[in-house]
Amino acid sequence: MNRLKVTCYMSCLILLLMIFGGLATQSIALAVPEEIMNSPALLPGQGSPPDEEIELNCKYPVLSSYAGSYFAYSIELLYKGGDEPRVFDLRAEVPEGFNFSIAPGYGEGSEIAAIRLDPTKTYAETINVTVTSYMWLVPEPGEYDITVEASSGDIKNSIGLKAIVTARYDLDLATASGRLNTKVTAGDDNYLSIVITNSGSAELESVIFDSNVMGSPSGWSVTFTPEKIDSLMVGGTREVEVNIKPPQKTIAGDYMITISAEPEAKNAFGNLDVRMTVLTPTIWGWVGVGIVVLVIIGLAVMFVRLGRR
Secondary structure, three states, rough: OHHHHHHHHHHHOOOOHHHHHHHHHHHHHHHHHHHHOOOOOOEEEEOOOOOEEEEEEEEEOEEEEOOOOOEEEEEEEEEOOOOOOEEEEEEOOOOOOEEEEHHHHHHHHOOOEEEHHHHOOOEEEEEEEEEEEOOOOOOOEEEEEEEEEEEEEEEEEEEEEEEEEEEEOOOOEEEEEOOOOEEEOOOOOEEEEEEEEOOOOEEEEEEEEEEEOOOOOOOOEEEEOOOOOEEEEOOOOEEEEEEOOOOOOOOEEEEEEEEEEOOOOOOOOOHHHHHHHHOOOOOHHHHHHHHHHHHHHHHHHHHHHHHOO
């Protein structure tokens, strides 16, 4: 009988422990979801919410052009995470031999050194960064790195840009005397000296010459000495002698001749217009004088004979 009572007491105690244990577990289970519901939702692998930051974006960060030209980049600035507007300083790092300017993306083209950004705006502010080489320096062909930075206290960010400089091919032609007009005699050799200059940033090879007389009259002869320049270094000059020979029966007057030069690769071109005053040979002048004298003598003889009658 005593053993039966002990068994009943033990069963009741275990049952009570199970009931109280279940209630405690349920309260803990209910508390956890409530805490989770009150905490901010985070994606897997995501840490704390982002702090203040500024973003710099450029749609075309790599530009290519020939030496001596400029490179213009449009950069978008977006400030987010702050409570009020901030002023960000702007600067750029460019290679040696280059200069830069920063201007607003819209409105007047005045240069700026800082910009005020509002974190409540959802659209980006735009600035224009222009990079040019110094006028007295011609950069070598190649790739040049540029960095644009925006900073305000501890908040800063930058963007890397690139300028690809390609070779520039160009030719300049001028007369050795600097004059753009000359006198030539019909039927004779007439010499004109011109100067060819490589004003580009790359060597030119096999430069050949050509000419054209306005109106394309027949019988004109234009020759060059030398006929071809094998190589012309950057900044180099060569003097070329042009022999212009109009036909002997060319009518006296003004004519325009265009002298041009270009490499056989046709990657550069230069031309020069020269006005020519064509004179008739001296012998034909004396022939004309003689004809006039004969006409006068003939008229005089006729008047004398008619007068006698």
